[in-house]
Amino acid sequence: MKCLIINGCPTNDKTAATCSKYLTALLTEHQISNQHVKLAETYIKGCIGCLNCFFKSPGECRFKDLGRDLPQYFIKSDISVFMSPVTFGGFSACFAKAYNRMVIQLESHLGEVACGELRRRKRFNTAHPSVLAIGVIPAQDQGAEKIFTDLIQRNTRLHLHSPSYEVVIMSSDQSVDQMKQQLKTSFANIRR
Amino acid sequence: MQQRSIILLNGSPKPGQSTSGAMSDFMAGHFEKNNQEPKQVKICAYLKSDEKVRTLVEYIKTADIVILFTPLYVDSVPYHVIKFMEIIREQLEEHHTNANKKFAVFCQSGMERTKNRVALEICKCFAGTAGFDFAGGFALGFAGILNGLPLPNLNRLTGNIQKALSITADCLSQGNPIPGETVNKLLAKPLLPGPMFVKLFLFNSTMKTCLKKKDFSNGLKPLHSKLKLFFS
Numbered sequence: 001m002k003c004l005i006i007n008g009c010p011t012n013d014k015t016a017a018t019c020s021k022y023l024t025a026l027l028t029e030h031q032i033s034n035q036h037v038k039l040a041e042t043y044i045k046g047c048i049g050c051l052n053c054f055f056k057s058p059g060e061c062r063f064k065d066l067g068r069d070l071p072q073y074f075i076k077s078d079i080s081v082f083m084s085p086v087t088f089g090g091f092s093a094c095f096a097k098a099y100n101r102m103v104i105q106l107e108s109h110l111g112e113v114a115c116g117e118l119r120r121r122k123r124f125n126t127a128h129p130s131v132l133a134i135g136v137i138p139a140q141d142q143g144a145e146k147i148f149t150d151l152i153q154r155n156t157r158l159h160l161h162s163p164s165y166e167v168v169i170m171s172s173d174q175s176v177d178q179m180k181q182q183l184k185t186s187f188a189n190i191r192r
Numbered sequence: 193m194q195q196r197s198i199i200l201l202n203g204s205p206k207p208g209q210s211t212s213g214a215m216s217d218f219m220a221g222h223f224e225k226n227n228q229e230p231k232q233v234k235i236c237a238y239l240k241s242d243e244k245v246r247t248l249v250e251y252i253k254t255a256d257i258v259i260l261f262t263p264l265y266v267d268s269v270p271y272h273v274i275k276f277m278e279i280i281r282e283q284l285e286e287h288h289t290n291a292n293k294k295f296a297v298f299c300q301s302g303m304e305r306t307k308n309r310v311a312l313e314i315c316k317c318f319a320g321t322a323g324f325d326f327a328g329g330f331a332l333g334f335a336g337i338l339n340g341l342p343l344p345n346l347n348r349l350t351g352n353i354q355k356a357l358s359i360t361a362d363c364l365s366q367g368n369p370i371p372g373e374t375v376n377k378l379l380a381k382p383l384l385p386g387p388m389f390v391k392l393f394l395f396n397s398t399m400k401t402c403l404k405k406k407d408f409s410n411g412l413k414p415l416h417s418k419l420k421l422f423f424s
Contacts (some may be wrong), residue, residue: 092274
């Protein structure tokens with residue numbers, strides 16, 4: 001099994017670092033190979049909405065950087081882990097930059113109806129991985145957490161075509177044991 | 193009418209024309225008719241250097257009314273709009289009171305308008321965190337049909353959008369709250385009417401035409417022609 005971790009948290013975020021450490025340990029324990037992409041240490045150009053990846057070079061972005069490789073990493077994995085600070089209930093700018101680039105290349109220019117809504121079809125005819133989304137927040141904020149959960153639910157259903165998803169919110173005021181337990185439970189649910 | 197400092201933010205990352213830009217241009221025109229002098233700012237252009245970021249922060253500090261026009265990117269706002277929000281939160285929340293500043297958002301998606309819900313909640317959360325007076329979040333669907341063309345060029349399609357923007361500009365110029373229900377009703381009238389299978393047919397046939405031509409710049413012309421065929 002392969003796991004892709006896309007980490008959009010700043011390098012000095014202690015909660016994210018602790019979470020990342022335990023996640024890696026959990027993956028090693030279950031003999032799952034992992035690929036860790038640290039967005040804070042990489043420059044990725046943002047999406048400019050040119051739609052080249054729809055009409056001129058379908059499935060491939062015009063910008064030759066990590067943003068072009070992420071879709072391939074995603075579809076080759078069995079589980080994808082997204083780590084991002086919860087920013088106003090959504091992703092941080094650093095995570096969103098890479099995520100937008102990845103998702104648009106995974107989507108076809110054509111639409112279909114799913115769950116009563118329009119969505120774009122999958123670009124590549126392969127199974128997409130399950131998603132574990134880890135939101136890092138300085139202190140508990142129910143409003144922001146609800147928005148984040150909604151965002152992940154809609155993304156996995158309408159954009160990522162993932163078979164299942166789990167959302168974990170890690171806050172700085174949680175104990176390390178609580179963090180570990182949350183991660184373990186969510187990871188077990190995703191693997192089922 | 194009292195002079196107010198008005199900033200119209202264009203959240204589109206596209207280098208050329210965009211629907212966000214077209215809506216911002218229309219609203220700017222309407223504010224000018226109300227003897228106001230709005231300032232139009234393209235967010236991505238102001239994030240390119242520290243000096244420009246400082247200029248953007250100053251504009252927001254001195255503004256009475258801030259209106260954001262943003263496209264929907266994967267159920268959220270584009271990354272540079274989030275970056276703008278992060279900067280404003282850091283710079284203003286400690287040093288400046290935003291309680292008297294009105295903040296309104298117009299979010300446009302390429303598909304149904306209901307898809308904008310989470311993005312509008314994110315904007316509302318930002319307004320609350322940064323201490324703005326949230327004047328309303330408004331959603332528009334199938335905005336890709338407009339393709340950045342000036343709204344008056346597509347009067348048949350955009351009559352309701354123009355009314356909604358005019359009402360918003362009038363109310364804000366007079367210092368009145370935006371009548372959210374009225375504006376939402378106008379924006380709810382679909383640009384792409386009909387049942388789901390009609391929307392899907394028109395959407396997909398336009399996309400196929402664009403792929404054939406490998407060009408999206410005039411891509412919505414086929415859609416305009418098809419709409420006239422169906423709904424003239």
